[in-house]
Amino acid sequence: MAAPKRGRSASAQSKPGRSLALILIAIVALTGGMFLSGNTTPRLGIDLAGGTSITLKAKADQGSAINKANMDTAVDIMNRRVNGLGVSEAEVQTQGTDNIIVNIPKGTNSKEAQQQVGTTAKLYFRPVLASEPSGPAGQSPSPSASPSGSSSPKPGASPSSSASSKEKASSSSTASPKASATSQGRAVSDALKAGSTPSPSPSAPGSGKPSATPSASASSGSSAAAKLQAQYATLNCTKPDQRAKVGGATKPGEPTVACGQIRKVWYKYVLGPAAVDGTDVKNAAARFDTQGASGWQVVMNFTSSGSKKFADVTGQLAKNQTPQNEFAIVLDGEVVSSPFVQQAITGGQAEISGSFTQQDAQGLANMLSYGALPLSFQEQSVTTVTAALGGEQLHAGLLAGAIGLALVVIYLVVYYRGLSIVAMASLLVSAMLTYVIMSLLGPAIHFALNLPAVCGAIVAIGITADSFIVYFERIRDEIREGRSLRPAVERAWPRARRTILVSDFVSFLAAAVLFIVTVGKVQGFAFTLGLTTVLDVVVVFFFTKPLMTLLARRKFFANGHKWSGLDPQSLGAKPPLRRTRRPAGPVAGSVDPKEA
Amino acid sequence: MSKLGNLGARLHRGEISYDFVGKRKIWYGISILITITAIVGLAVRGLNMGIEFKGGAVFTTPTKMSTSVAQAETYAKDASGHEAIVQKLGNGSLRIQIAGIDTGQSDRIKQELAKDLNLNPEKLAADLVGPSWGEQIANKAWEGLGIFMVLVVIYLAIAFEWRMAVAALVALIHDITITTGIYALVGFEVTPGTVIGLLTILGYSLYDTVVVFDSLKEQTKDITKQTRFTFSDIANQSINGTLVRSINTTVVALLPVAGLLFIGGGFLGAGTLNDISLSLFVGLAAGAYSSIFIATPLVADLKEREPAMKALTKRVLAKRAQAAAEEDLAADRAAVADDSDAAPAVVGPRNQPASRNRGRGRPSGKRR
Numbered sequence: 033m034a035a036p037k038r039g040r041s042a043s044a045q046s047k048p049g050r051s052l053a054l055i056l057i058a059i060v061a062l063t064g065g066m067f068l069s070g071n072t073t074p075r076l077g078i079d080l081a082g083g084t085s086i087t088l089k090a091k092a093d094q095g096s097a098i099n100k101a102n103m104d105t106a107v108d109i110m111n112r113r114v115n116g117l118g119v120s121e122a123e124v125q126t127q128g129t130d131n132i133i134v135n136i137p138k139g140t141n142s143k144e145a146q147q148q149v150g151t152t153a154k155l156y157f158r159p160v161l162a163s164e165p166s167g168p169a170g171q172s173p174s175p176s177a178s179p180s181g182s183s184s185p186k187p188g189a190s191p192s193s194s195a196s197s198k199e200k201a202s203s204s205s206t207a208s209p210k211a212s213a214t215s216q217g218r219a220v221s222d223a224l225k226a227g228s229t230p231s232p233s234p235s236a237p238g239s240g241k242p243s244a245t246p247s248a249s250a251s252s253g254s255s256a257a258a259k260l261q262a263q264y265a266t267l268n269c270t271k272p273d274q275r276a277k278v279g280g281a282t283k284p285g286e287p288t289v290a291c292g293q294i295r296k297v298w299y300k301y302v303l304g305p306a307a308v309d310g311t312d313v314k315n316a317a318a319r320f321d322t323q324g325a326s327g328w329q330v331v332m333n334f335t336s337s338g339s340k341k342f343a344d345v346t347g348q349l350a351k352n353q354t355p356q357n358e359f360a361i362v363l364d365g366e367v368v369s370s371p372f373v374q375q376a377i378t379g380g381q382a383e384i385s386g387s388f389t390q391q392d393a394q395g396l397a398n399m400l401s402y403g404a405l406p407l408s409f410q411e412q413s414v415t416t417v418t419a420a421l422g423g424e425q426l427h428a429g430l431l432a433g434a435i436g437l438a439l440v441v442i443y444l445v446v447y448y449r450g451l452s453i454v455a456m457a458s459l460l461v462s463a464m465l466t467y468v469i470m471s472l473l474g475p476a477i478h479f480a481l482n483l484p485a486v487c488g489a490i491v492a493i494g495i496t497a498d499s500f501i502v503y504f505e506r507i508r509d510e511i512r513e514g515r516s517l518r519p520a521v522e523r524a525w526p527r528a529r530r531t532i533l534v535s536d537f538v539s540f541l542a543a544a545v546l547f548i549v550t551v552g553k554v555q556g557f558a559f560t561l562g563l564t565t566v567l568d569v570v571v572v573f574f575f576t577k578p579l580m581t582l583l584a585r586r587k588f589f590a591n592g593h594k595w596s597g598l599d600p601q602s603l604g605a606k607p608p609l610r611r612t613r614r615p616a617g618p619v620a621g622s623v624d625p626k627e628a
Numbered sequence: 629m630s631k632l633g634n635l636g637a638r639l640h641r642g643e644i645s646y647d648f649v650g651k652r653k654i655w656y657g658i659s660i661l662i663t664i665t666a667i668v669g670l671a672v673r674g675l676n677m678g679i680e681f682k683g684g685a686v687f688t689t690p691t692k693m694s695t696s697v698a699q700a701e702t703y704a705k706d707a708s709g710h711e712a713i714v715q716k717l718g719n720g721s722l723r724i725q726i727a728g729i730d731t732g733q734s735d736r737i738k739q740e741l742a743k744d745l746n747l748n749p750e751k752l753a754a755d756l757v758g759p760s761w762g763e764q765i766a767n768k769a770w771e772g773l774g775i776f777m778v779l780v781v782i783y784l785a786i787a788f789e790w791r792m793a794v795a796a797l798v799a800l801i802h803d804i805t806i807t808t809g810i811y812a813l814v815g816f817e818v819t820p821g822t823v824i825g826l827l828t829i830l831g832y833s834l835y836d837t838v839v840v841f842d843s844l845k846e847q848t849k850d851i852t853k854q855t856r857f858t859f860s861d862i863a864n865q866s867i868n869g870t871l872v873r874s875i876n877t878t879v880v881a882l883l884p885v886a887g888l889l890f891i892g893g894g895f896l897g898a899g900t901l902n903d904i905s906l907s908l909f910v911g912l913a914a915g916a917y918s919s920i921f922i923a924t925p926l927v928a929d930l931k932e933r934e935p936a937m938k939a940l941t942k943r944v945l946a947k948r949a950q951a952a953a954e955e956d957l958a959a960d961r962a963a964v965a966d967d968s969d970a971a972p973a974v975v976g977p978r979n980q981p982a983s984r985n986r987g988r989g990r991p992s993g994k995r996r
Contacts, residue, residue, distance in 0.1 A: 087761065089761075089764065128768065412758045413680075413758060414754070414755075414756040414757075415754070415755045416738075416752075416753055416755075417753045417755075418690065418751050418752070418753045421688055421721075424691075425901070428891075428901060429888075429901060431891060432884075432887045432888040432891045433884070433888075435887040435891050436883055436884025436886070436887030437884065439883040439884070439886070439887060440880050440883050440884060443879060443880060443883060444880070447876065484821070484904060486901075487888065487901060487904045488828075490884045490885075490887070490888050491828065491881075491885060493884045494880050494881030494883070494884050494885065495832075495835075495881070497877075498835065498877040498881060501873060501876045501877050501880060502839060502873060505872060505873040505876070509869075530842065531838070531839055534787055534842055535834070535838040537783070538783070538784075538831055538834045538835060538838055539832070539834075539835060541776065541780060542776055542780075542830040542831030542834075543831060545772050545775050545776040545779065545830075546772055546776075546824075546827050546828075549772035549775060550768045550772060550827075554768075554769075554820065554824050554827070557904070561828065
């Protein structure tokens with residue numbers, strides 16, 4: 033074959049030792065780094081190490097755009113949430129454009145964390161228009177409920193209703209039988225009207241009287257109000273399916289009904305439009321009140337726009353009677369707390385106090401701080417893998433890999449004989465590099481070896497072996513042309529090199545596209561494939577080729593020993609040209625006699 | 629080796645060669661037939677979409693379960709209210725697959741199932757997916773496929789030429805159609821793992837094709853300066869010359885995948901390992917086939933339409949006709965000159981392959 037003269041690399045052939053030394057130094061350095069950093073094994077993915085992996089997909093239905101900034105905020109919030117709950121080493125990351133993957137290693141609290149991540153909702157402060165305990169149907173929703181029947185356990189029992197604003201209300205004022213009037217439909221609809229027209233007439237605050245006085249003048253929205261009222265009347269918050277129905281989907285700007293569980297008792301609420309956004313809360317913290325007697329409380333700090341909004345709404349709420357002086361903290365359509373307000377809270381700081389336990393207070397503070405996700409999410413998949421099963425899968429994967437490797441080695445030995453030493457050494461170097469780099473990438477870029485990645489590594493054995501085959505076949509072709517080994521090795525290289533680069537580039541392109549576009553498991557696979565393709569090129573250039581050059585000087589190969597895999601006779605080289613072999617001559621000077 | 633090596637040598641010298649390009653109509657026909665079968669299979673039977681596409685849950689128990697498959701099916705049905713598919717895996721664990729439940733219900737079902745099976749819920753591995761998860765993966769896959777195809781066509785068009793890019797693309801589409809067709813016909817379950825495998829074929833299928841094209845490009849560099857071979861001839865030589873390499877790379881690529889498929893998969897039963905390796909296995913085989921039988925002949929076909937190549941083909945054919953005529957003439961003369969001695973007439977043609985051989989791979993025009 034007529035070989036193009038250009039591109040023959042003189043340096044590669046003259047200093048094979050240098051390349052080999054380079055790659056050996058690299059291996060030693062990387063391995064040393066691996067041992068020094070103490071990460072001697074690749075980090076295992078959830079599917080191999082055991083644990084829970086939750087995939088959440090952002091929904092674009094709430095008016096907020098799915099963009100990088102929002103996704104990053106969401107990740108940040110979820111991360112603080114799961115890790116704030118004492119789950120160590122939980123990992124939250126975006127994948128693709130609209131997915132978030134939460135990986136929770138096996139062990140403590142994975143279920144709790146799953147629930148916390150599951151409530152990835154938006155947080156709103158909504159004024160309470162009406163509320164009452166929601167027991168079994170027939171008891172509470174009956175419009176003719178007597179005041180005594182509905183002066184339900186809420187006041188004393190719930191931390192929220194006994195919670196006060198900055199000026200701590202005396203607990204006596206919270207004992208108002210607020211539920212008495214709201215059990216009547218009329219009061220609800222009035223309350224709704226009051227909510228839709230923000231001009232409630234003042235009524236005596238803190239009085240023990242029922243708040244049923246139809247204070248507001250109806251102006252609009254009566255049909256929607258009627259619908260809401262009907263919904264409220266039939267709502268039974270003790271039924272999970274009904275609770276699910278009233279959740280999340282409501283627009284923040286509209287009144288809604290909601291449920292909330294306070295001290296194991298379900299309450300139902302009619303809530304006005306959202307007054308303050310969760311994003312308006314700068315931070316919140318649980319604090320033990322050392323001066324007063326109120327124990328654990330939650331302190332909120334608002335942003336500047338938040339404090340203005342909060343001042344407005346508390347100013348208005350404070351004029352109302354119970355329960356219309358309450359605001360509900362609504363997370364994922366569920367009321368998590370409903371403190372009431374006694375006077376306008378300005379200054380951007382508020383306290384919620386009540387008979388909180390430390391855990392309650394911290395939980396609420398967490399939700400207030402991190403609950404305001406900029407997007408709403410939907411669980412796409414939840415994978416829980418026990419460590420035993422993961423270990424088994426890893427075993428099977430490794431076994432398959434070992435057998436695959438053995439098969440490849442057998443094939444190479446049978447077909448290439450002596451040459452297979454080069455191939456096996458290169459595969460070994462490649463495998464070592466892959467392992468070491470994977471181990472190092474664990475802490476560096478959070479690379480975790482998952483099952484598809486193991487798969488990718490096994491498949492890569494084939495890709496790596498392919499490169500040698502391309503090169504070996506080229507060398508053999510050159511020998512068939514009648515060249516002796518040393519010139520054959522050098523002449524075959526430029527062309528094999530090009531073929532290897534072109535085809536590896538295509539493989540790498542596929543892996544890169546796969547990595548960028550896909551999510552979850554697929555990414556691990558694509559990453560491994562891309563990594564091994566790059567390593568393949570490195571190994572072929574810096575190890576296989578120099579090694580081949582060195583071995584070509586050995587008698588065993590140069591003389592074409594029967595077992596070398598390069599025996600000109602069995603390769604079918606042209607006999608007349610064999611005698612022109614000049615092993616001692618300068619390699620560069622060996623020109624194809626036919627071309628001369 | 630020696631036998632195979634010999635075969636390689638003979639292929640290399642062109643002593644033996646299969647006329648892939650000349651008989652391309654046959655291979656096109658076979659491929660079209662396979663493709664039609666695949667499309668009909670897809671249309672009629674459709675793909676057996678896995679739980680990831682329908683929404684549902686897969687629970688895997690620890691090994692050494694004493695519960696029978698039928699018993700587990702009853703438990704699963706009671707717990708979920710849906711039909712369940714239960715398989716006993718090679719290692720003695722049970723794989724319980726329930727379609728149609730969403731992630732919201734799954735925890736309750738998991739608890740109940742664990743109770744029924746007398747297990748700690750912690751020991752019951754669960755894979756729960758919403759119905760849109762698989763769809764999303766599939767959508768991403770299509771997106772990736774599209775992007776990859778565009779990029780690879782651009783790359784091949786730059787590295788080689790647009791005809792090769794087109795041929796490679798056709799071969800790629802062909803591989804993907806065949807692979808999905810086989811999935812439809814055999815009824816293998818399509819899971820995200822399958823999708824991963826299918827996407828990997830992208831790179832792999834092209835690997836072989838690129839190797840052949842590379843050799844083709846090299847050998848046809850100065851093609852217009854000679855009149856011995858047409859483009860198709862050289863294309864055929866390229867395929868034959870790289871045949872051993874193609875076979876070897878395919879075998880070597882298939883071996884680990886086969887290991888993954890039969891050992892890894894067999895040991896664990898259905899699972900990610902199996903899904904990926906199955907589609908890889910099918911796709912790799914299809915990829916090897918298409919690079920030899922479809923891509924290169926297609927390039928030759930496209931190339932022969934080029935005016936320069938048409939002219940070349942004309943010249944080559946004219947020259948061959950002339951040579952044949954001269955030979956005939958020579959043979960006639962020899963026959964006339966020496967009626968009794970037929971040897972020269974035999975010697976002539978016998979020399980022909982040898983001389984052709986020496987010019988092989990040397991379309992430089994130096995030898996005419």
